[in-house]
Amino acid sequence: MIKFEHVGLRYGIGSEVLSDIDFTLEPGSFHFLTGLSGAGKTSLMSLMYLGRKPTRGLVTMFGQNINQLKRQQLSSLRQRIGVVFQEFRLLSHLSAFDNVALPLRIEGRAENEIQNNVNELLEWVGLGDHKNRLPMTMSGGQQQRISIARAVIARPKLLLADEPTGNLDNEIGFRLMTLFEQLNRMGTTIVIATHNQAIMENFGHPRLILNNGKLEIERPKNWIQKKIEGVF
Amino acid sequence: MIKFEHVGLRYGIGSEVLSDIDFTLEPGSFHFLTGLSGAGKTSLMSLMYLGRKPTRGLVTMFGQNINQLKRQQLSSLRQRIGVVFQEFRLLSHLSAFDNVALPLRIEGRAENEIQNNVNELLEWVGLGDHKNRLPMTMSGGQQQRISIARAVIARPKLLLADEPTGNLDNEIGFRLMTLFEQLNRMGTTIVIATHNQAIMENFGHPRLILNNGKLEIERPKNWIQKKIEGVF
Amino acid sequence: MIKELLVFIRLSKKDKRLGSAQGKRHYDLPLNKNIGTGFLIVLIALMTFLVVIAIITSFALESMTNHWSSGLENKVTIEIPAEKNNGSLRTNDEIKALQNKSEEKLKTLHYIKTTKSLSDLDIQDLLSPWLGKNVSLNNIPLPGLISIDLHTNTPEIIQNLKKEMSNINADIKIDTHEAWLGDLLKLAGALQFAAITIALIITITTVTAIAGSIRTRMAVHSEEVELLHLIGAHDSYITRQLQRHAVIIAFKGSLCGLLAALVTLMLIKLLSGEITEVLLPEFQLNAFHALILIAIPALACLIAAMAARFTVLRTLAIMP
């Protein structure tokens, strides 16, 4: 699904924020991405959602070397990736409904299909009553949920969520994690960047840990056990 | 310091987001404000930082009924309140340094005083090397720290922080909580809106809990003990 | 015109329900709700107004010059002096004979439109401001005068005319009104030059203003454009929306400006009937003029579309 080989990233003429990143994420896997503030989680994510090209190294997504793809093909790839941005990035003039519907509209889906799917998902994230509100008039947590809904509405093959529970209380946070687990079981590869220890411990998925521009993978002790529980 | 009597708030023609809020915060107190996402924490804060007038009820700040104050006096009151906004609200064209220096500039402080204070505080929040960077080029957690630094730089009498550790790892989160405690010991009244259970439990201050537009105060069992520890 | 108005109204309606969930032609960018849309339309309208006024002025000046030229420039007077070169006087009959002979000749020349021999009475009329109405001219040897309308007035034709006349008699003089017409035509030429220059400058200003405003507006949306790009929208999907929006603004603005200018000109014509008659004795908007006027909104739309397209593509180009 995702393969990074000797990937490095620097901004402008600064030093490398990421250096020599090497990892492979299997299709259908679920990982947490963690690290101190400023460690480069968001930067690594931006490479994965094709928002940036690495300054060196090789990135392979969906089995394709992204350097060899044309603009058109890159856009099509992006349609298969759902992203929850750390700063939400909602379109301020569109209602909650239209924000969530955006990926489907871009894919050119039929309007009645859009209506059904979006309404259902908005109910699920607890915003069924708010679908005609503008982002500006919603609380931080509500905005975050809309951005999560937008990321998952098109059933992406890859879901990248950057601090998706930062503004949410534990209850709704766990509820959304369950949503992600469910998506994962249906085949979506998931990477979640988070600082939240409680969530990482509760959902014992392997962790990608960023430190000084290097990436390490850490599997919690009870990982296999959880995995088995999840299946049954 | 803060006294709310029968305060209600509604947006436009919607139902009341806050209703019949009654509480008093003594000078020098430290409270957490918590509640589900969308409960009204940010709304209550906006009343406290005078960003909004209540639709009913009486708000008394610093011993003054805010309805009887003139615009000029309100502005002067605001200078004594430090706010960490949930969405940071940094000025995107100003460097980290200038963002933090803003409250001092507005007060008209001398430039060399500004230099010393701002540099020192930026070191403390771990951004000493980043002072000439624009917010856009910084990570979410770094931006949040700048917004915290801006809130405390002018040694406000009242500090209101909305989810100040949402984008921070535990380490730097606890470090900033220590900063808040220190300020509190020097006389600043503090209200922190947060979902973070770990922090609320670690720093056992009384909690203001918003639920269905009503406010309850809950004092953790070991509150008095912590209070005594804090003094000695 | 009515058809255009209908399109205009339909477009406006579309523009108003943008961002709603229904309908196929929706916008993902906060274009229509933007501060400054109204201002931009007003600006484009005013600019179009100025361009149209300037262009029509230059049309009118051209028509005026033509009128003057055709009225005066092509007029030539043939004079058969009463006095011979050697100083002796011609008799009236001699003059008449020469006059008739010249007129016969003139009628055979292809570049002559009309000829008219001035009778003694005509000449008396011409002289009356100086000599008084009832002075008898019988005693004075009056010259013979023939007033000619040419089809066009070129130096070659005048040359040829001189040759033809000197074949009849070497004394015959040709008066081309050059001295006193020259100043008038110079003035008109200068005015037309000025009007065209001004029209040109205003057009450039308008193009700058439209292109600049559109570009500024688009730049404001670069964040939204980036988001659309990141969630997989193809470049054409993004460009199409912004372009359509820009065209609608430009169309609204320029059409309003054009209509306002036409109404203003009609009002001016109505209110100052006499003055415009002096200015524009026979100016009528012809099909060519109408075409150019209709081309103005089209041009505005084109500029807006290109400015929008260019800006968006430039914004997109820096994204991988």
Added chain:
Amino acid sequence: MIKELLVFIRLSKKDKRLGSAQGKRHYDLPLNKNIGTGFLIVLIALMTFLVVIAIITSFALESMTNHWSSGLENKVTIEIPAEKNNGSLRTNDEIKALQNKSEEKLKTLHYIKTTKSLSDLDIQDLLSPWLGKNVSLNNIPLPGLISIDLHTNTPEIIQNLKKEMSNINADIKIDTHEAWLGDLLKLAGALQFAAITIALIITITTVTAIAGSIRTRMAVHSEEVELLHLIGAHDSYITRQLQRHAVIIAFKGSLCGLLAALVTLMLIKLLSGEITEVLLPEFQLNAFHALILIAIPALACLIAAMAARFTVLRTLAIMP
């Protein structure tokens, strides 16, 4: 001019190091780094350019009209007909006597600037296009003509002149050139009217454009304005910054426009020396004109400042 340029350069420098930590005059709002600052300056420059051209054109037209008027409008011709009312002819001596008497009288009238009796030779000159150069006029009874320059030409004066002349002899006629001057003056009047109208419309457009652009720009910053307000900045603190910024933009733009217009006009004058001489035989920028031209940048700054102030205060007014 040099002083202004210095101020201009100083302001530009200030504008560039905004947002830096040093210096007292800093900006807290992203004004100078804004997309569209350059465009706004160019727009204001172009608009100012147009206004200046229009205003100078109307000055020039005014000067032209004055020139024509003073050249022709105040000219009157007194004619002593060769023929008496009863049909008999006056002798040359009789005419000369009446002419002298009239001229004596005219010299005593306060509204007469100069008088000039036309000699027989002068009259022969006037008639020569029609009669030929060497026709002897000794046999013809020529009228007596006196050309007069009036200080001003009013109906009352003409009335009075007629009375004075009829006191001398009832036959004396007064020719005021009205018929053929009328058209010319009507034309000039219409042109001046047009120029003033255009200058006015362009001015209104400019005001709209400047005010609108500034307001749009300010509206874009409403979030930043709100933040400053929330952290305790007084209204005056916020307004001051935005106003200063708007004034700098307007000043830069309008000064560039004014200079460009002046340079253009000079170039036009240089390149088309002959044409402008016909158009503007004696047009010189006087102190009053210069004052109006200098007032244009000042006006632009004022408008910008007021637009900025108004918008910011309105933004602030909705915050408690």
